[in-house]
Amino acid sequence: MAKLTLEELRKLRDNKKHEIQKRETDNKEIDVIVGMGTCGIAAGAKDALDAFIAEIDKHNLTNVRIKQTGCMGFCTYEPTVEVKVPDMPDTIYNNVSVDVAKLIVGNHLVRKQLVSEHVFDRPSVDIIENK
Amino acid sequence: MAYRSYILVCGGTGCESSHADKIYQNLKNEIEANKLSEQVQVIKTGCFGFCEQGPIVKILPENTFYVQVKPEDAKELVDEHIIKGRPVERLIYSASDDKNRKSVIAEEKDISFYQKQYRIVLRNCGMIDPEVIEEYIARDGYAALEKVLFDMKPEQVIDELKKAGIRGRGGAGFPTWMKWNFTKGATNSETKYVVCNADEGDPGAYMDRSTLEGDPHSVLEAMTIAGYTVGAQKGFIYIRAEYPLAISRLKIAIQQAKDMGLLGDNILGTDFSFDIEIRLGAGAFVCGEETALLASIEGKRGMPIPRPPFPATHGLWKKPTVINNVETYANIPMIILKGGDWFASIGTETSKGTKVFALTGKIKNSGLIEVPMGITLREIIYDIGGGIPNGRKFKAAQSGGPSGGVITEEFLDTPIDYENLAKLGSIMGSGGLIVMDEDDCMLDIAKFYLDFTVDESCGKCAPCRIGGKQLYGLLDKISQGNGELDDINKMEDISLAMQRASLCGLGQTAPNPVASTLRYFKDEYLEHITDKKCSAGVCKDLLQFNILKDKCVGCTVCARKCPVNAISGERKQPHEIDQNACIKCGECYEACKFQAITRG
Numbered sequence: 021m022a023k024l025t026l027e028e029l030r031k032l033r034d035n036k037k038h039e040i041q042k043r044e045t046d047n048k049e050i051d052v053i054v055g056m057g058t059c060g061i062a063a064g065a066k067d068a069l070d071a072f073i074a075e076i077d078k079h080n081l082t083n084v085r086i087k088q089t090g091c092m093g094f095c096t097y098e099p100t101v102e103v104k105v106p107d108m109p110d111t112i113y114n115n116v117s118v119d120v121a122k123l124i125v126g127n128h129l130v131r132k133q134l135v136s137e138h139v140f141d142r143p144s145v146d147i148i149e150n151k
Numbered sequence: 152m153a154y155r156s157y158i159l160v161c162g163g164t165g166c167e168s169s170h171a172d173k174i175y176q177n178l179k180n181e182i183e184a185n186k187l188s189e190q191v192q193v194i195k196t197g198c199f200g201f202c203e204q205g206p207i208v209k210i211l212p213e214n215t216f217y218v219q220v221k222p223e224d225a226k227e228l229v230d231e232h233i234i235k236g237r238p239v240e241r242l243i244y245s246a247s248d249d250k251n252r253k254s255v256i257a258e259e260k261d262i263s264f265y266q267k268q269y270r271i272v273l274r275n276c277g278m279i280d281p282e283v284i285e286e287y288i289a290r291d292g293y294a295a296l297e298k299v300l301f302d303m304k305p306e307q308v309i310d311e312l313k314k315a316g317i318r319g320r321g322g323a324g325f326p327t328w329m330k331w332n333f334t335k336g337a338t339n340s341e342t343k344y345v346v347c348n349a350d351e352g353d354p355g356a357y358m359d360r361s362t363l364e365g366d367p368h369s370v371l372e373a374m375t376i377a378g379y380t381v382g383a384q385k386g387f388i389y390i391r392a393e394y395p396l397a398i399s400r401l402k403i404a405i406q407q408a409k410d411m412g413l414l415g416d417n418i419l420g421t422d423f424s425f426d427i428e429i430r431l432g433a434g435a436f437v438c439g440e441e442t443a444l445l446a447s448i449e450g451k452r453g454m455p456i457p458r459p460p461f462p463a464t465h466g467l468w469k470k471p472t473v474i475n476n477v478e479t480y481a482n483i484p485m486i487i488l489k490g491g492d493w494f495a496s497i498g499t500e501t502s503k504g505t506k507v508f509a510l511t512g513k514i515k516n517s518g519l520i521e522v523p524m525g526i527t528l529r530e531i532i533y534d535i536g537g538g539i540p541n542g543r544k545f546k547a548a549q550s551g552g553p554s555g556g557v558i559t560e561e562f563l564d565t566p567i568d569y570e571n572l573a574k575l576g577s578i579m580g581s582g583g584l585i586v587m588d589e590d591d592c593m594l595d596i597a598k599f600y601l602d603f604t605v606d607e608s609c610g611k612c613a614p615c616r617i618g619g620k621q622l623y624g625l626l627d628k629i630s631q632g633n634g635e636l637d638d639i640n641k642m643e644d645i646s647l648a649m650q651r652a653s654l655c656g657l658g659q660t661a662p663n664p665v666a667s668t669l670r671y672f673k674d675e676y677l678e679h680i681t682d683k684k685c686s687a688g689v690c691k692d693l694l695q696f697n698i699l700k701d702k703c704v705g706c707t708v709c710a711r712k713c714p715v716n717a718i719s720g721e722r723k724q725p726h727e728i729d730q731n732a733c734i735k736c737g738e739c740y741e742a743c744k745f746q747a748i749t750r751g
Binding site for chain 1: 154155157159190211212213234235236237278279285286288289290291292293294297301410411412413415417419420
């Protein structure tokens with residue numbers, strides 16, 4: 021590899037920093053949770069997951085944590101995705117295709133607007149958090 | 152490329168020895184077999200510190216913390232966690248007695264082992280792949296070097312270290328800025344050197360090894376900064392050959408830094424050139440002493456010489472030399488980047504920053520921890536270490552290895568810093584912290600350390616060579632039940648002579664374990680001498696096992712357990728121990744269900 025100049029070192033650091041930040045889980049406010057049960061995967065949850073990753077990368081969002089979870093129970097409407105953004109209602113989207121995933125990132129995460137036509141529900145009451 | 156998941160596998164020596172490498176390979180194979188290589192990255196990192204529970208595997212972004220993973224678990228981790236998104240609960244750290252009182256604790260930050268830690272030196276350990284320089288760079292690596300080379304004068308670097316108040320982490324606690332300033336100001340030679348002391352030799356200590364294994368570039372960067380500051384162009388890392396993984400990662404790191412122009416000629420296009428070489432030590436403890444270490448680098452026999460002159464002006468080949476410990480160096484880039492004031496805000500009045508300890512012995516969570524100076528031993532042992540296993544009682548903790556002393560229960564709440572430990576008759580040392588419980592005999596502990604220092608004495612000066620041997624002889628005599636009261640006075644005299652007259656730190660501090668245990672556990676010495684007893688049950692010559700006739704029911708368990716057939720007796724009749732045949736292993740004592748066997 022060629023020897024680095026100061027500018028090249030800085031550029032390399034910025035590029036890699038972006039990449040390694042994804043590994044950090046602290047200070048991330050937004051959660052995107054993709055239902056990856058058998059039904060979800062069969063309905064294309066994996067493609068949706070990949071689309072989320074690519075899209076979040078494209079918009080340069082560093083405060084998003086993408087998680088996967090098991091079946092959320094709405095097997096008819098898979099893939100389902102739960103999105104939690106501070107100061108916005110927790111939202112569950114259904115039938116999240118690659119295109120819908122793009123819409124969710126662009127509207128919900130960036131512009132803070134719900135993608136109304138795909139909102140399925142709000143999550144059920146979490147009995148552990150609200151005892 | 153964006154990955155959706157990251158699997159971090161601990162690549163420290165502790166986890167490697169329990170097949171972490173195989174786990175890493177198996178995970179990689181599974182990921183490839185499932186055609187997930189483009190979505191999931193498997194990374195081998197440095198030590199997570201939670202060695203008790205190793206091998207550790209952490210999966211991101213869920214931040215799930217898997218412990219005691221076996222190579223054959225790789226398939227399940229990939230099938231369940233990665234593909235189906237279901238955590239493998241059986242491998243998640245379950246802390247039934249962890250303070251959080253959750254049945255399973257999936258995230259690292261919820262484990263109380265990590266909650267009181269503050270990681271500066273270990274900032275990258277368990278986070279980056281130590282064999283990939285880009286990952287270090289991404290975590291602000293070489294940014295401090297950049298700042299120093301382009302925005303700071305050498306004086307400013309020294310000022311920053313002075314503000315930070317950092318002191319040598321090798322044990323003695325000498326202010327780092329002063330060392331650097333002496334070498335910088337030395338006019339006896341144009342040629343100067345920077346040396347890293349990685350000759351970690353205290354029994355039970357492995358902080359430096361883990362730092363070099365997990366984050367080698369932090370030390371290289373700091374040495375280069377030192378070179379710029381004092382005007383040196385050449386650095387040496389003196390590391391023991393018993394650390395093969397650390398050595399191989401250092402070699403990789405040096406090569407990568409050279410390839411990128413972060414080491415070598417004209418670093419980052421400036422006029423400054425600096426190169427680093429590795430020197431392997433054969434494992435002599437005395438070579439951790441700086442003058443002996445320098446002699447060893449020069450190719451001479453590793454023996455200390457009297458100071459002054461100090462290495463700062465007359466070091467390697469009599470040239471001005473900065474010599475610091477691994478942990479000291481690993482702090483430097485962060486001090487430069489975040490400022491001396493930031494560093495000085497952590498810790499106590501006289502001891503700034505953090506300290507890495509290797510927590511071992513009778514403790515639930517053995518491991519590598521980094522805590523702010525001023526934390527109490529109680530917090531380290533009970534909050535981080537999880538307390539003493541098997542319901543035993545804490546007796547003492549040994550800091551500073553063979554040069555240190557014991558800290559007893561009454562001082563558990565003393566804030567830990569250089570001065571307070573010295574007041575208690577111990578030293579900060581390099582960071583080994585060995586916890587002992589009521590089953591440990593203090594005389595035996597002192598004997599263990601003396602045995603070590605006698606073995607490791609280079610023999611050059613009489614106080615250390617002869618004094619150590621005599622001290623050991625007296626301890627041995629007492630442990631065999633032949634001690635006399637006057638032996639204690641003799642030991643005190645010899646200790647004083649060694650402390651005053653030995654040539655180097657090894658001999659000067661070798662009597663510390665004796666002095667310290669005598670100070671806090673004199674009763675135990677007296678018990679050995681006058682009552683010929685060892686109540687901890689360690690000194691075998693003082694032990695006798697007897698069977699209480701009225702309690703023995705003749706179940707024959709002890710007789711069957713005895714490895715030398717020293718116990719005889721009819722079924723349902725009281726048994727008897729043949730004292731001449733007994734090897735005092737204690738098997739019968741442990742096995743008896745009726746408390747019919749006495750030890751004393």
